[in-house]
Amino acid sequence: MDAVLLFSVLNNKITMIKSVKIASKFGQQYRYASQVLPQLSSEKYKIIRKKFATVQETDLHYFKHTLGENRVISDESDILPYNIDWVKHCRGALICEAGCVLETLDNFVREHGLIMPLDLGAKGTCQIGGNVSTNAGGLRLLRYGNLHGSILGLEAVRADGTIVDCLKALKKDNTGYHLKHLFIGSEGTLGVVTKVAIHCPALPKAVTIGFFGVNNFENVLKLYKSAKSSLGEILSAFEMCDQEAIESSVKYLNQRLPIPEFPFYVLIETHGSNDAHDEEKLNNFLKKEMDNGLILDGTITSEPTKMQYIWRFRESIPAGDMNGTFMYAFDVSLPQSHYYELVPILREKLGDKVLKVSGFGHIGDGNAHINVVTEEYSQEVTDIVEPFLFEEVAKRQGSVSAEHGIGLKKPQYMHFSKDESAIQLMRDLKQLMDPNGILNPYKVLPEIK
Amino acid sequence: MDAVLLFSVLNNKITMIKSVKIASKFGQQYRYASQVLPQLSSEKYKIIRKKFATVQETDLHYFKHTLGENRVISDESDILPYNIDWVKHCRGALICEAGCVLETLDNFVREHGLIMPLDLGAKGTCQIGGNVSTNAGGLRLLRYGNLHGSILGLEAVRADGTIVDCLKALKKDNTGYHLKHLFIGSEGTLGVVTKVAIHCPALPKAVTIGFFGVNNFENVLKLYKSAKSSLGEILSAFEMCDQEAIESSVKYLNQRLPIPEFPFYVLIETHGSNDAHDEEKLNNFLKKEMDNGLILDGTITSEPTKMQYIWRFRESIPAGDMNGTFMYAFDVSLPQSHYYELVPILREKLGDKVLKVSGFGHIGDGNAHINVVTEEYSQEVTDIVEPFLFEEVAKRQGSVSAEHGIGLKKPQYMHFSKDESAIQLMRDLKQLMDPNGILNPYKVLPEIK
Numbered sequence: 006m007d008a009v010l011l012f013s014v015l016n017n018k019i020t021m022i023k024s025v026k027i028a029s030k031f032g033q034q035y036r037y038a039s040q041v042l043p044q045l046s047s048e049k050y051k052i053i054r055k056k057f058a059t060v061q062e063t064d065l066h067y068f069k070h071t072l073g074e075n076r077v078i079s080d081e082s083d084i085l086p087y088n089i090d091w092v093k094h095c096r097g098a099l100i101c102e103a104g105c106v107l108e109t110l111d112n113f114v115r116e117h118g119l120i121m122p123l124d125l126g127a128k129g130t131c132q133i134g135g136n137v138s139t140n141a142g143g144l145r146l147l148r149y150g151n152l153h154g155s156i157l158g159l160e161a162v163r164a165d166g167t168i169v170d171c172l173k174a175l176k177k178d179n180t181g182y183h184l185k186h187l188f189i190g191s192e193g194t195l196g197v198v199t200k201v202a203i204h205c206p207a208l209p210k211a212v213t214i215g216f217f218g219v220n221n222f223e224n225v226l227k228l229y230k231s232a233k234s235s236l237g238e239i240l241s242a243f244e245m246c247d248q249e250a251i252e253s254s255v256k257y258l259n260q261r262l263p264i265p266e267f268p269f270y271v272l273i274e275t276h277g278s279n280d281a282h283d284e285e286k287l288n289n290f291l292k293k294e295m296d297n298g299l300i301l302d303g304t305i306t307s308e309p310t311k312m313q314y315i316w317r318f319r320e321s322i323p324a325g326d327m328n329g330t331f332m333y334a335f336d337v338s339l340p341q342s343h344y345y346e347l348v349p350i351l352r353e354k355l356g357d358k359v360l361k362v363s364g365f366g367h368i369g370d371g372n373a374h375i376n377v378v379t380e381e382y383s384q385e386v387t388d389i390v391e392p393f394l395f396e397e398v399a400k401r402q403g404s405v406s407a408e409h410g411i412g413l414k415k416p417q418y419m420h421f422s423k424d425e426s427a428i429q430l431m432r433d434l435k436q437l438m439d440p441n442g443i444l445n446p447y448k449v450l451p452e453i454k
Numbered sequence: 455m456d457a458v459l460l461f462s463v464l465n466n467k468i469t470m471i472k473s474v475k476i477a478s479k480f481g482q483q484y485r486y487a488s489q490v491l492p493q494l495s496s497e498k499y500k501i502i503r504k505k506f507a508t509v510q511e512t513d514l515h516y517f518k519h520t521l522g523e524n525r526v527i528s529d530e531s532d533i534l535p536y537n538i539d540w541v542k543h544c545r546g547a548l549i550c551e552a553g554c555v556l557e558t559l560d561n562f563v564r565e566h567g568l569i570m571p572l573d574l575g576a577k578g579t580c581q582i583g584g585n586v587s588t589n590a591g592g593l594r595l596l597r598y599g600n601l602h603g604s605i606l607g608l609e610a611v612r613a614d615g616t617i618v619d620c621l622k623a624l625k626k627d628n629t630g631y632h633l634k635h636l637f638i639g640s641e642g643t644l645g646v647v648t649k650v651a652i653h654c655p656a657l658p659k660a661v662t663i664g665f666f667g668v669n670n671f672e673n674v675l676k677l678y679k680s681a682k683s684s685l686g687e688i689l690s691a692f693e694m695c696d697q698e699a700i701e702s703s704v705k706y707l708n709q710r711l712p713i714p715e716f717p718f719y720v721l722i723e724t725h726g727s728n729d730a731h732d733e734e735k736l737n738n739f740l741k742k743e744m745d746n747g748l749i750l751d752g753t754i755t756s757e758p759t760k761m762q763y764i765w766r767f768r769e770s771i772p773a774g775d776m777n778g779t780f781m782y783a784f785d786v787s788l789p790q791s792h793y794y795e796l797v798p799i800l801r802e803k804l805g806d807k808v809l810k811v812s813g814f815g816h817i818g819d820g821n822a823h824i825n826v827v828t829e830e831y832s833q834e835v836t837d838i839v840e841p842f843l844f845e846e847v848a849k850r851q852g853s854v855s856a857e858h859g860i861g862l863k864k865p866q867y868m869h870f871s872k873d874e875s876a877i878q879l880m881r882d883l884k885q886l887m888d889p890n891g892i893l894n895p896y897k898v899l900p901e902i903k
Contacts, residue, residue, distance in 0.1 A: 154603030170873035176819040178853035186635030237727030278686030404627035424619035
């Protein structure tokens with residue numbers, strides 16, 4: 006794999022040293038997108054710099070000598086694309102690791118009759134090292150489980166530079182502690198993931214999707230229960246979005262929805278080994294639930310172009326919600342019975358201070374995405390929503406970060422989802438693994454008050 | 455849950471303190487089975503006792519006062535059943551944790567339309583705390599994944615007595631480090647698992663099994679590839695055993711196999727949501743592979759009594775191999791292409807020094823069980839097999855313990871499967887979590903030489 010070593014010299018500070026693929030789409034995209042520079046994260050999150058060294062010419066020389074001249078980027082404009090988060094909330098805070106883009110991997114393994122066990126809206130830009138470090142979830146977790154199950158082994162670099170080799174590709178190996186899990190989802194704060202071995206499921210012979218209009222959220226839930234029962238083992242995704250969410254992607258894509266307007270939409274995907282069986286199951290399901298009144302209108306297709314056309318309405322919601330506007334993206338887990346409750350609560354609380362509040366996500370795993378959309382960043386809106394939203398999530402036994410992680414933004418909210426005994430053990434682990442706090446500093450763990 | 459506190463006073467030492475269900479079948483069984491007492495593990499593994507306290511009358515009084523008189527067992531004959539491992543290799547070394555028997559749990563969740571995500575031959579006796587601590591695998595890992603994926607949350611007690619609460623029951627929660635994995639599979643050496651939250655899959659509406667005779671192992675592998683392709687999403691188990699293995703269970707059960715004798719047998723189970731679809735898939739598979747000559751004879755059934763009848767031949771192999779004889783049980787992971795190679799190698803090496811070498815296991819996850827059967831324990835046989843077998847596994851990039859763990863028996867063999875960098879990180883974690891070495895001492899980590 007071709008790799009390049011990156012570090013930010015924007016502030017003459019090393020913010021992170023990573024190995025990433027040269028000229029990823031991620032980079033290309035931001036050469037054009039980042040016209041207006043967001044706040045530096047050190048300003049936004051009021052970070053007091055710890056006693057780290059600063060990058061000197063001798064450091065640059067060392068890396069250029071070790072890796073080769075063209076594998077070190079130090080020009081500010083070249084670094085910028087890697088240095089701005091996707092929702093343009095801040096600069097610095099680069100999280101981007103060992104270095105294949107998810108979609109490239111998926112295309113590669115498909116040639117070998119397999120698929121990647123995870124699929125995200127961001128698949129065209131996100132990189133597998135980052136996916137692993139953040140335990141990325143996405144659209145098909147319902148079927149293929151999370152990365153703690155799919156990652157067979159990995160290699161990581163500890164804070165002292167030691168390479169930890171846990172790169173076995175065995176499905177079962179009970180020899181000692183299961184160390185890989187320390188690095189999956191710890192956001193690079195316990196070590197830097199440099200190689201991964203992933204179990205890839207077989208490419209399904211039959212793929213079918215259904216797109217349905219539903220009258221209210223209660224019926225969305227009933228439909229989910231029915232789908233689990235009728236479609237069981239072939240169900241690979243059960244996604245929902247409300248009208249506000251789909252409107253954003255309709256406008257962004259400038260394309261017509263295949264069915265009329267409804268308060269809620271459900272997208273069901275099946276992966277199976279027999280076309281005829283799967284279509285029969287899905288058609289029986291559609292017929293039954295139209296008779297029951299749960300589905301008001303719907304379409305079923307297994308034609309690849311049509312399936313892609315429908316998927317894009319679901320995947321483009323975040324892009325639509327920040328299309329010339331500012332988006333506050335919340336990513337929470339809630340028990341299914343409380344899954345959609347916070348959307349109407351936020352709408353009432355925010356009123357006309359915001360353009361819209363949209364709700365969508367992965368019902369199957371309880372992961373609700375809530376976007377609050379405004380003309381531009383507003384401190385007043387921030388203060389209304391945070392920590393109110395996290396308190397409401399905690400009351401319902403949910404998680405304040407289902408799949409996006411903690412990062413710089415949520416350390417002070419971690420206690421809403423984690424017991425103090427767990428946070429203490431995390432601190433003990435951080436102290437053991439990274440006593441000088443040089444790995445992805447200021448992130449994940451809350452400061453001791 | 456009713457619980458009882460146990461500790462061994464056989465040697466007037468605390469060997470372990472655990473919470474287990476009263477009068478489990480495990481206990482009952484051994485009241486009758488353990489006529490001849492095996493060696494103490496401290497003798498067998500030449501353990502030099504560390505500086506631990508010994509149990510005093512005041513300790514017994516404290517526990518009786520705290521838990522109630524009838525929840526503390528101190529009589530030697532009452533403790534014995536919990537104190538002998540199943541294969542009767544040693545006494546002491548009790549591993550037995552928070553306290554529901556797997557089969558009892560499975561029966562309970564079935565009443566709610568669910569199943570437990572793991573199933574073992576030992577389900578009637580093993581307890582869920584132990585399953586979690588040892589990351590038990592078993593018969594359906596192929597379909598439902600391992601416990602790192604199924605365990606949603608857990609509570610554990612640290613060496614200093616602190617309770618770590620990670621008992622969230624959310625499918626997605628990326629708030630901080632994923633601590634539960636520290637306790638899954640670390641065999642009680644980093645903490646004692648006291649509560650678990652488990653994701654249980656839906657009870658399948660349709661269950662079907664096929665039992666097939668096959669001519670050689672190459673054809674077993676071909677059959678597996680074909681089953682993955684034809685049965686895909688409904689495949690819940692793909693088990694194989696050789697003639698030597700099945701002979702043991704036939705003799706032990708004193709029942710007739712449903713098909714004639716063949717060099718190899720394959721048991722395929724499907725879990726699905728539609729009887730007609732699943733039977734059609736399995737019948738098409740049988741017909742196709744009989745035409746191809748991979749299957750020589752076979753039977754398919756979805757009748758519960760018949761399915762249970764067939765499953766017992768597979769599940770009774772270990773009991774059959776130690777039915778009046780002594781069994782050395784090896785549990786290794788191997789890449790599929792090398793899965794069966796070590797059985798004929800061992801047969802040749804051991805010749806008539808042993809009664810038989812049998813091979814069986816879970817092809818789908820690469821887990822091969824190899825039993826060496828002798829009249830009685832023989833040091834000569836041990837010395838021939840160990841570490842030879844583990845060296846051969848290492849050469850083939852396998853694991854010296856697929857699902858049974860390390861325990862007292864394999865610390866010195868861990869390096870065959872784990873890099874020194876990983877073992878060092880394990881030591882660091884042990885030092886952090888249990889600096890006095892009081893949790894399940896002498897186990898898992900190799901002594902530093």
